[in-house]
Amino acid sequence: MSGQVSSTAGTTAPNPNTSSPTATAVLPSSSGSIRIPPLRGSENWRIWRVRMEDLLGELELIEYVDGMKIKPSADPDDWLKSDCKARGIIRRCVDDNVMTNILACETSAEVWTQLKQLYEVADIVAIVELRRNFFSHRMLDETRIDDHVRTMRSWYDQLRAIDSNLANDFDWAIALIASLPLLWDVFIQTLRPLLNFQDKTKWPDMAKQVTSSVMAEGQRKEQRTVDAGLLAKKNTAAAATFGSGGSNGKNTSGGQGKRKGECNYCHKKGHWERECRKKKADQEKKKETAHIASTGEQGNQDQSDQGGAVAFVAKAPTSFSSHEWIADSGAGSHIVGNRTYFSTYEPVSEVVKGIGGDVPIIGRGTVCAMIRNGNKSNELLLRNVAHVPSFSSNLLLCKVIDLAGGACLFKGGRCTVYAPDGRTLGVGPKIGDSAKGSLYLMNIWLLLPQPK
Incomplete structure (x- = not known):
């Protein structure tokens, strides 16, 4: 397998006194060339790490990076060649600022360990913040359901990236349900048959069923809101056309002030009976x-x-x-x-x-x-x-x-x-x-x- 690696050239020459930007690396794979944006730091470490693990696994180099394949004492040439290739791929996918932290690393495993120590969020404060966000977040009534699920999924994935024990499928299902607004309480009652916390083998299926049910209900509610909005607009248009004017149904106001006439309900001049505020107030009292x-x-x-x-x-x-x-x-x-x-x-x-x-x-x-x-x-x-x-x-x-x-x-x-x-x-x-x-x-x- 070829170990050639190229990169897209920048259009602007870097300033020697500042850190120059690193172009997106173009790397070979069994399915063709792929582009991996450079690691900039903790802000894109999680996504960058997944992409690199996928690539290194496809190139059959991941065991050198994670330390599973140890350097043999006899005939280490093949091992050194593969490890050097893995180290080179990682280095070509980091920017200059990150590169300064791994220059002294001699093996791909050392490079990987150093990057994890620098950029993987694993301190207790960060974990507490992530878990607080994930388990206490509440969806606003006006939030789209796909945006809400995407936000919840981001926190869940970050917790799992730190340690898979920090969040599981049951946590996902319960947290997603708990994050829904109070207006969803009737729907939440219908999810009770899906929640089985005793049988852990069913948690993955439970999480999928809860997610699909919540997504479907959210989309249905959003469609109902759209339908209600269209209906309101239609009624408003009808009122504007037929809701004012004289007995012939035409709008005669023309911006010329109040129409002259006597109300048959309160017998005051200046409006018709159907516009009478007193009549509407009396009707409202009856409704109460x-x-x-x-x-x-x-x-x-x-x-x-x-x-x-x-x-x-x-x-x-x-x-x-x-x-x-x-x-x-x-x-x-x-x-x-x-x-x-x-x-x-x-x-x-x-x-x-x-x-x-x-x-x-x-x-x-x-x-x-x-x-x-x-x-x-x-x-x-x-x-x-x-x-x-x-x-x-x-x-x-x-x-x-x-x-x-x-x-x-x-x-x-x-x-x-x-x-x-x-x-x-x-x-x-x-x-x-x-x-x-x-x-x-x-x-x-x-x-x-x-x-x-």
């Missing part, structure tokens, strides 16, 4: 009326009232996941799509109106769930829940929350659920409207029933 939860069975309620919620979920541009909960301010009953979570169950034959016709309700029963507000969680006991297998999400009906004396307040585009003692149990943003009320995305997850 709390819906007190019922403790009795609600089996006789008209399920057709909540068909709008089913239709909204079915027509959503981005599908909802089976672990997500939508709160509906309209009438009807709670809906769960997965039979597994019912602690009591009774088959029924009912329907709820949806897309393209009636959607069957095949059973009713009791489920337990957890609702989160910030870092606090409380249990919900939901009775007379409708089992609708075709429903892709879960529906929480605010009027029939099984919290004796509890309440829901709708204000400012949010739904706030209160306990009987006035504590806030959860808050969810408004995501749309159904035929009979508004819809809100809540931080709730189902609990599997306890074995009897």
Whole structure:
């Protein structure tokens, strides 16, 4: 194998009084020439080391560098030739400042050991800082998931480069999950079946599954944000076109001040009824009326009232996941799509109106769930829940929350659920409207029933 090494020439002559830059080395390999940027110091040591180890391994010289192949006492010529080749390759891949530290090294192993001592981060302060970053980092809501995973992976790889015992596959899975924002708590509950800390042989697969699940969920959330943004722009454009003007629907303002006319609601001049601030304020007060939860069975309620919620979920541009909960301010009953979570169950034959016709309700029963507000969680006991297998999400009906004396307040585009003692149990943003009320995305997850 040829040991020729060349380098790209610089266009500027170096100043003899300063350290001259070292060009990228062009080195031969079995797959052709490769370029390796020079080692500058600790800032690029980790990546440079991996590239050099790959190259030296491909050239069958790595055993000379790591000291595994010791110089024989008899007939050392072949060993010296190979070791000299390895030392030369390393020297051609460092800049002048680094070169001054390895000039006196006689073997490739001495060169490699010297570089590791100089630039490999192994002091306790650096390790503490890396572990602190890795295990305590928190992703911001606006951060893209691929950027976040890349940041976490960088710290993980640096710890592994120092010592493989400083971070393992289980650490990666747990740290990645723990770094997700609070808004991801419902999704995190779905990862529980993947976490198996007892069987170490399954840790690599567990880490891969957790990573792929987190990436998929993040991309889905990002797509939903894009879809919501497009929808908001479309609504804004429609409002600008049809939301102002006279009775003929045309915009007659033309930048000429208030339109003349009398409001049919407050009877003041200068605006129309649909623009009346007093009317909007009065309507808002009505919306703030709390819906007190019922403790009795609600089996006789008209399920057709909540068909709008089913239709909204079915027509959503981005599908909802089976672990997500939508709160509906309209009438009807709670809906769960997965039979597994019912602690009591009774088959029924009912329907709820949806897309393209009636959607069957095949059973009713009791489920337990957890609702989160910030870092606090409380249990919900939901009775007379409708089992609708075709429903892709879960529906929480605010009027029939099984919290004796509890309440829901709708204000400012949010739904706030209160306990009987006035504590806030959860808050969810408004995501749309159904035929009979508004819809809100809540931080709730189902609990599997306890074995009897």
